[in-house]
Amino acid sequence: MSDPGMRGSYSEHRSALLARLRRIEGQVRGIQRMVESDTYCVDILTQLSAVIAACEKVGLKVLEDHIRGCVADAVRSDDGEAKLAELVSVLERFLQVGHSAVSARA
Amino acid sequence: MSDPGMRGSYSEHRSALLARLRRIEGQVRGIQRMVESDTYCVDILTQLSAVIAACEKVGLKVLEDHIRGCVADAVRSDDGEAKLAELVSVLERFLQVGHSAVSARA
Amino acid sequence: MSDPGMRGSYSEHRSALLARLRRIEGQVRGIQRMVESDTYCVDILTQLSAVIAACEKVGLKVLEDHIRGCVADAVRSDDGEAKLAELVSVLERFLQVGHSAVSARA
Amino acid sequence: MSDPGMRGSYSEHRSALLARLRRIEGQVRGIQRMVESDTYCVDILTQLSAVIAACEKVGLKVLEDHIRGCVADAVRSDDGEAKLAELVSVLERFLQVGHSAVSARA
Numbered sequence: 001m002s003d004p005g006m007r008g009s010y011s012e013h014r015s016a017l018l019a020r021l022r023r024i025e026g027q028v029r030g031i032q033r034m035v036e037s038d039t040y041c042v043d044i045l046t047q048l049s050a051v052i053a054a055c056e057k058v059g060l061k062v063l064e065d066h067i068r069g070c071v072a073d074a075v076r077s078d079d080g081e082a083k084l085a086e087l088v089s090v091l092e093r094f095l096q097v098g099h100s101a102v103s104a105r106a
Numbered sequence: 107m108s109d110p111g112m113r114g115s116y117s118e119h120r121s122a123l124l125a126r127l128r129r130i131e132g133q134v135r136g137i138q139r140m141v142e143s144d145t146y147c148v149d150i151l152t153q154l155s156a157v158i159a160a161c162e163k164v165g166l167k168v169l170e171d172h173i174r175g176c177v178a179d180a181v182r183s184d185d186g187e188a189k190l191a192e193l194v195s196v197l198e199r200f201l202q203v204g205h206s207a208v209s210a211r212a
Numbered sequence: 213m214s215d216p217g218m219r220g221s222y223s224e225h226r227s228a229l230l231a232r233l234r235r236i237e238g239q240v241r242g243i244q245r246m247v248e249s250d251t252y253c254v255d256i257l258t259q260l261s262a263v264i265a266a267c268e269k270v271g272l273k274v275l276e277d278h279i280r281g282c283v284a285d286a287v288r289s290d291d292g293e294a295k296l297a298e299l300v301s302v303l304e305r306f307l308q309v310g311h312s313a314v315s316a317r318a
Numbered sequence: 319m320s321d322p323g324m325r326g327s328y329s330e331h332r333s334a335l336l337a338r339l340r341r342i343e344g345q346v347r348g349i350q351r352m353v354e355s356d357t358y359c360v361d362i363l364t365q366l367s368a369v370i371a372a373c374e375k376v377g378l379k380v381l382e383d384h385i386r387g388c389v390a391d392a393v394r395s396d397d398g399e400a401k402l403a404e405l406v407s408v409l410e411r412f413l414q415v416g417h418s419a420v421s422a423r424a
Contacts, residue, residue, distance in 0.1 A: 006146040017141050025134045032127045035120060040112040041172035042196050048165040049199055052158050059154040060413070064406045066147035072402060075393040084390060088382045090148055093155055094413055170300045178296060181287040190284060194276045201272070201306060218358040229353050237346045244339045247332060252324040253384035254408050260377040261411055264370050271366040278359035302360055305367055 009069025010062055017058060024054050059094060066090075115175025116168055123164060130160050165200055172196075221281025222274055229270060236266050271306060278302075327387025328380055335376060342372050377412055384408075 010017060031047050067087065074083030116123060137153045173193070180189030222229060243259050279299065286295030328335060349365050385405070392401030 008141070008144045008147050008150065010141070010147060010150075011144065014141060014144075018138055021134060021138045021141065025131060025138070028127060028131045028134060032124055032131070035114070035116070035123050035127065038114045038117065038120075041114050041116060041168050041176060042192060044114065044116075044168050045165055045172070045196055045200055048161050048168070052161050052165075055154050055158050055161070056413075059151055059158075060406075060410055062147050062150050062154070063409065066151070067405060068402055070147060072393050072398060075390050080390060084386055086148065087385060090151055091381065091409070091413070092378060094151060166304060169303065173299060174296055178287050178292060181284050186284060190280055193279060194272075197275065197303070198272060201268075201303070220353070220356045220359050220362065222353070222359060222362075223356065226353060226356075230350055233346060233350045233353065237343060237350070240339060240343045240346060244336055244343070247326070247328070247335050247339065250326050250329065250332075253326050253328060253380050253388060254404060256326065256328075256380050257377055257384070257408055257412055260373050260380070264373050264377075267366050267370050267373070271363055271370075274359050274362050274366070278363070282359060298360065302363055306363060 006070075008062075008065070010065040013061060013065060017061065020054065020058050024051060024058070027051050027054065063090070063094065112176075114168075114171075116171040119167060119171060123167065126160065126164050130157060130164070133157050133160065169196070169200065218282075220274075220277075222277040225273060225277060229273065232266065232270050236263060236270070239263050239266065275302070275306065324388075326380075326383075328383040331379060331383060335379065338372065338376050342369055342376070345369050345372065381408070381412065 027047065028051060031044060031051070034044050034047065071083050071087050074080050133153065134157060137150060137157070140150050140153065177189050177193050180186050239259065240263060243256060243263070246256050246259065283295050283299050286292050345365065346369060349362060349369070352362050352365065389401050389405050392398050
């Protein structure tokens with residue numbers, strides 16, 4: 001967890017983000033019902049792919065606001081280097097999204 | 107949607123899959139609360155990465171059961187070719203191989 | 213390395229695979245020239261994305277031939293379980309393609 | 319192609335980038351020899367995964383230099399907004415966020 005004093009840069013898009021996250025929550029519940037009713041594997045995989053794509057789209061939006069907000073502000077002030085280093089490590093993590101879980105097992 | 111007569115091959119792992127999906131649902135609700143309380147962007151990105159990783163793990167499990175069940179059965183019977191073709195298209199989608207965003211431009 | 217007695221299932225597509233791999237080799241050499249002549253970062257990233265997409269497409273083709281050939285043959289004979297286990301581990305690795313490198317550093 | 323007047327921000331790491339790209343070129347030629355000598359599919363998939371991982375590492379390095387160089391400079395001057403918009407679109411492409419294969423269907 002980061003410094004609790006730090007704020008999100010996405011306030012302008014908060015309601016749109018929440019709407020998307022609620023839709024994702026609904027999709028996940030839908031997959032639960034599919035599993036309960038023994039739906040064909042391939043249809044479940046399709047829905048999981050849709051959830052992953054939706055999460056990545058939300059992530060890209062948050063990342064975009066973060067770069068335009070937090071990062072740009074920091075670069076204009078004196079805190080640029082630390083913020084750029086943090087951004088690079090976020091990108092590294094987001095690039096490998098979902099994959100460390102697998103590689104941790106390998 | 108596929109033929110509604112087709113069943114999932116994951117029945118042996120159904121309760122484990124459901125438990126994971128409920129945990130994912132809880133994570134998505136947690137991200138909603140983070141967005142509502144203006145949590146720092148980077149912490150939200152970290153949580154989104156965790157949800158994506160969890161969905162991919164569930165997908166890999168379903169895929170594994172599908173290959174051992176539906177696909178192997180079909181290969182042993184007469185329906186092998188259609189099932190293998192379907193598997194390849196599922197893999198293409200799930201592995202996002204060839205990432206069409208890029209390949210569409212190439 | 214696997215048992216050297218095992219053969220590829222892609223012989224029917226060998227010349228197409230080789231043509232694609234030669235094109236990829238040419239793209240990689242093109243990126244070297246770009247780096248030598250100080251080409252703008254974004255153009256280099258675009259070309260790297262194209263190489264990655266091309267490698268993934270080749271991988272999907274090899275995977276497809278492998279499933280239709282080696283895996284289907286094994287399922288029809290007695291060696292099915294070992295081959296399916298190997299396939300699942302290949303998928304796991306291919307799913308995380310390129311990402312273990314990053315997570316190993318994290 | 320971008321404005322030919324724009325330069326790369328990676329000049330400090332040029333020789334390291336070139337060394338990596340030459341190694342990737344050698345790996346791609348190695349895969350060609352494997353295909354020519356009918357090497358087992360799974361070993362070819364492993365080598366393709368290694369090439370993809372290596373390309374992503376090079377891309378992450380170029381991206382890091384780009385952010386510290388071109389983007390930070392632009393934010394400090396008047397050209398910040400255009401550069402940030404370009405960065406976001408590069409990230410979208412490089413991280414393949416939202417995988418359009420899936421999202422196109424969703």
